[in-house]
Structures are given as C-alpha cells and as structure tokens.
Amino acid sequence: MQSKKLKVLVLGYGAREHALAWKIVQSPQVGRIFVAPGNAGTGEIATNVPISDEDVPGLVAFAQQNQIDLTVVGTNDPLAFGVVDAFQAAGLAIFGPQQAAARLEYSKAFAKRFMQRHNIPTPRFATFHSYDEAVAYLDTLPHGRLVVKVSGLGKMGLGVTVCDTKAQARAALHSYMVHKLLGDAAAQTVIIEERLSGPELSMFALSDGKTAVPLFPVRDHKRIFDGDNGPNTGGMGAFAPVPGLPANFEANVMKNIIQPTIDGMAAEGNPYVGVLFAGLMLTERGVQVLEFNCRFGNPETLVLMALLESDLVEAMLACIHGKLTPAHIQISDGAAAAVMLASPSYPAESFPTGLPITGTRLARALPSVNLFHHGTKLENGRLLTSRGRVLAVIGSGSSLSCALKQAYRGVDHIHFAGAQYRSDIGGGIPQLPRRPILGWYEKRIRVRPVLSEAEATAV
Structure with a gap:
C-alpha cells in the first residue's frame, strides 16, 4: 500500500524559496507543495498562496485548513515573529528554530553575548542603546x-x-x-565592533537540537560592483566549493563554532532545531564568527541546493524528530555558481519595477544551467521585475571554472532594462585553474553527473 504523499508549505518570496521548493519537489515523499507568497518562478513548480510570510495567524490557519504536513521557513522575519512556536502550538510540523533560539539572528546583541558566554570566537564589540x-x-x-x-x-x-x-x-x-x-x-540597539580582515565565507549545518551535521562552506559576494566595491546588498552571487581553505577547515568549524553553539543553546534551555548559518572570516586570529543566521542564506542556498544530492525533506523531518545523522547529507563532488541579476539603481531604496524580462527559456535550455526567481511577477502573460534583486542564474559543472562558464552563458541570454550583475563571481569568466575537490568532499556521495570542462567548452 502506497504511503500518503506529504503536503509541504514554504514561507517566503525569493530565490531562496524557489530553490528550496525546487529541491523539495524532487523528494519522493512529497505530493504537493505551496509557497507563501512565492513569485513567478515558484508558481511554475508549486501553488503560490497570497499570504504574507509575516502573517503568522494567516499561515497557521492555511496550514490547518489544507492539512499541511511540513512547513519550511525561508525568510528571517517569521522566525523573529514566532512562527515556529505558533505552528508547534497548533500541532503542525515546521522546520526552523523557535523564537527564543532565533535570537541568534534577530538580536545581534544577544548573539554576541552568547558567543562570549560560550567562548565562541567573534570580534570584540560594545553595545549601545x-x-x-x-x-x-x-x-x-x-x-x-x-x-x-x-x-x-x-x-x-x-x-x-x-x-x-x-x-x-x-x-x-x-x-x-x-x-x-x-x-x-x-x-x-547598535553594536560597534572591531574590524578584522580576511576572506569571508558562510558555513551551513543542520541541527536536531543536539546533533549538528555540516552541509558545506559557500562564498558569496555582497557588494554591488565588481572588485567588491560599492554598498552591500542581499548578495549578488555565490559559489562552492571554496578553494584554498585550510586543512580540516570544516571539522574545526564544527568543533569550535557550530557544535558549541548547538550545545550552548540547549544548555540555556533553547534547543536549536533547523539550519544554522555562520558568517565567518578567516583572520590572523583564526576563524571568527561575524554573525549567525537562523535560516538558509540567499544566494548561498541556490548553490547548496544545486550540490545537495540527498533528500532534503527527509533531512528536515529528521531534524524535527531529533533523529539527524550524517547519513542524511550527501553532496555532489562537482561545483556550482550563482549570479544574481538586479534592477537598475539597486541597492538604493528606490528602483524601477515592472520591467519586462526576456530570455529565461533560452537560459534554462542550456546544459547544467538553472534559474531561480527572486523578484518577479506575471502580468498578462508577461514576466516582469518586482524587486531589487530579480533573477539568479546557477551553473553546475565538474569544476568551479566550468560552473562559472555555464552561469554566465545563462546570464547572457537574459535581458531587462538596466539589468546589472557582477562579472567577477568566483573569479569571473576568465580561464580559472581547475582545482581539486577539497578533502572533506571525498566522504560525500556523488549521484548526479555534472558537465565536464571539455563539455562546457564545447557548448
């Protein structure tokens, strides 16, 4: 007898939620998926729900009425508003930390004091009201x-x-x-923090409240212009694997940062269940935590989902039920890169919207290329821009240079007035030296074949 297929609800509107929905729908356990509120891209693979991801009572009511089996929190605000607590109080399964645990993100002052208490390395700081x-x-x-x-x-x-x-x-x-x-x-409340120098990257891990299992490090590009110039944005691109990391980097981060954070939250009565995202800097003093996020990052998630080979839904359910093991995470031994296209004048507070977008089908038809929508909408059959960041193009391949080539080939097909993007994600389009996969990837399982360097060059 075939088991009942799950109904899944994803909370959010952007490329992160599109990528999560894309991965979730691949699970054989899933029958139907909803995204609230979603975008034009999520509408192609799921049912968009016109409820704000900040409308906690409305989301609980929808989940109850539609017998949702699993809810996945994409954005940060719902966590701060207690969406996990509200769903759990209603007897609904939801992936994400409770409001008290999510203070690691929505209160940087709490996070800094927490790191002090538990000897987690972080830059020196002072807090002011x-x-x-x-x-x-x-x-x-x-x-x-x-x-x-x-x-x-x-x-x-x-x-x-x-x-x-x-x-x-x-x-x-x-x-x-x-x-x-x-x-x-x-x-x-504002924090004044010492400014350190060194490469930055993001480390992701899943947790069931006791056990933490790593995904892998991802490097993103936050500033709007090439060469890391201009103001910060929500992220203009990302890539993995990250070349040149110190030996045993992942094991050291898990031992000195991630697991102590999970243990510390449990010891303080706020067990952390969900994904933990540590923003790190490699400094002369060693690895330092710049910030914690309590959900998947954007655009890092686009790369994470491109390289994750295991069943994301199964891993999330294991977290919820306190049964997470390393076997729940299997990673491709290839590489992936994401390039974000943004509206003209972004990240200024004011930018034009409603600009027609063309070329998405041509980009998506390329081998080892995928698209995730961030700020798009459909009006009268036309795809239009709706936010500052608009679309992300993801390339996959056997090496980072191969993945970058495919991503930028996809970018070349997409057009809207004044579109801007970084041309130097992961080092950009020029020929990059092919780097061996880092040692910690060798224990992961590769399932999906990826485009080779020769195949990418021939396309």
Whole structure:
C-alpha cells in the first residue's frame, strides 16, 4: 500500500524559496507543495498562496485548513515573529528554530553575548542603546576602522556599515539611531565592533537540537560592483566549493563554532532545531564568527541546493524528530555558481519595477544551467521585475571554472532594462585553474553527473 504523499508549505518570496521548493519537489515523499507568497518562478513548480510570510495567524490557519504536513521557513522575519512556536502550538510540523533560539539572528546583541558566554570566537564589540553614548565611546577609540551594526533585523542587505574613519562610523550611528533608517526597532540597539580582515565565507549545518551535521562552506559576494566595491546588498552571487581553505577547515568549524553553539543553546534551555548559518572570516586570529543566521542564506542556498544530492525533506523531518545523522547529507563532488541579476539603481531604496524580462527559456535550455526567481511577477502573460534583486542564474559543472562558464552563458541570454550583475563571481569568466575537490568532499556521495570542462567548452 502506497504511503500518503506529504503536503509541504514554504514561507517566503525569493530565490531562496524557489530553490528550496525546487529541491523539495524532487523528494519522493512529497505530493504537493505551496509557497507563501512565492513569485513567478515558484508558481511554475508549486501553488503560490497570497499570504504574507509575516502573517503568522494567516499561515497557521492555511496550514490547518489544507492539512499541511511540513512547513519550511525561508525568510528571517517569521522566525523573529514566532512562527515556529505558533505552528508547534497548533500541532503542525515546521522546520526552523523557535523564537527564543532565533535570537541568534534577530538580536545581534544577544548573539554576541552568547558567543562570549560560550567562548565562541567573534570580534570584540560594545553595545549601545543611546546615540550619545555610542559617539562618546567612538571618540575614545584610536581609529575609525570599525563595523557598525544594528542589533535587530536589517532589510535589503542593510544594517551593517564597514567604516574606514570615525566620521563614517559617526554617520552610520546617526543614520541608524537618529535618522532611524531601518525603523524604530533597529534604532534601539547598535553594536560597534572591531574590524578584522580576511576572506569571508558562510558555513551551513543542520541541527536536531543536539546533533549538528555540516552541509558545506559557500562564498558569496555582497557588494554591488565588481572588485567588491560599492554598498552591500542581499548578495549578488555565490559559489562552492571554496578553494584554498585550510586543512580540516570544516571539522574545526564544527568543533569550535557550530557544535558549541548547538550545545550552548540547549544548555540555556533553547534547543536549536533547523539550519544554522555562520558568517565567518578567516583572520590572523583564526576563524571568527561575524554573525549567525537562523535560516538558509540567499544566494548561498541556490548553490547548496544545486550540490545537495540527498533528500532534503527527509533531512528536515529528521531534524524535527531529533533523529539527524550524517547519513542524511550527501553532496555532489562537482561545483556550482550563482549570479544574481538586479534592477537598475539597486541597492538604493528606490528602483524601477515592472520591467519586462526576456530570455529565461533560452537560459534554462542550456546544459547544467538553472534559474531561480527572486523578484518577479506575471502580468498578462508577461514576466516582469518586482524587486531589487530579480533573477539568479546557477551553473553546475565538474569544476568551479566550468560552473562559472555555464552561469554566465545563462546570464547572457537574459535581458531587462538596466539589468546589472557582477562579472567577477568566483573569479569571473576568465580561464580559472581547475582545482581539486577539497578533502572533506571525498566522504560525500556523488549521484548526479555534472558537465565536464571539455563539455562546457564545447557548448
């Protein structure tokens, strides 16, 4: 007798949720998938639901009425609003940390103090609730090479300012705490943090509250312009595997950062269930945690889903039921790269929307190329832009250079007025040296064949 197929609900609107839905629908356990509110891309593989991902009562009611078996939280705000707690109170299975555990993301002040308590390496910092006190502290410092962060959730990639001078730091404090650029809540608490230097990357792991199992590191590109110039965005591209990492990097991060975080949250009565995303910097002092996120990253998730070979739904259910094991995670031994196309003038607060998009079918027809929509909508049969970041093109291959070639070939087919994108993701289009897969990949299982260097060159 065939078992009942699961109904799955994904919360969110962007490329991350499109990628999650794309991976979830591949599970043999899944029968139907919904995305709230979704976009034009998710509408092609799932049923979009016109409910905001911030409308917690509305989402609970929908899940109850439609007998949803599993809900997956994509975006950050619902976690801060207690969506996991509300679903669990209604007896509904949901993948993500409870509100108290999600403070690791939505309260940077909590996260920094937590890391202090549990000896997790992080840059030195000071926390302020008053603009005058923050400026007075700033005046005591020998230089202005600092990072100013709002403690609460940012938006549109905002909420962190990397400063070279005290004048820049003072301007950032004024913008956040006096001008209230990100709203009243964000203005209440600001962190001044020492500025370290070194390569940045993201490390992802799943947790069932006790056991943490790594996915793999991903490097993303946050600034809008080539050469890591211009203001920060939500992310303009990502790639994996990350070349040149120190020996035993993953094992050391799991031992010194990820598992102590899971153990610390459990010890403090807030067991962490879901995906933990650590933003890391490789410094002269070793690996330092710049921030934690409590959900899959965007655009990193696009690369994660492209390389994840195992059943994501099975792994999520194992987390929920406290039965996660390393066997739940199997990774391709290839490479993947994502390039994000953005609206003109993004990441400014104002940018045009409703611009017609062409070429998506041609891009998707290329071998080892996929598209995930971020800010798109359908009107009268036409695909239009609707947000600052619009579409992500993902290339896969046997090497990073191969994956990048395919991603940029896809980008070449897509057009909308004023489209902008980074041409140097992962090193860009030029011939890159083919690098061996890092040692920790050797224990993972490769299932899907990927495009070889020769095949990519011939396309």
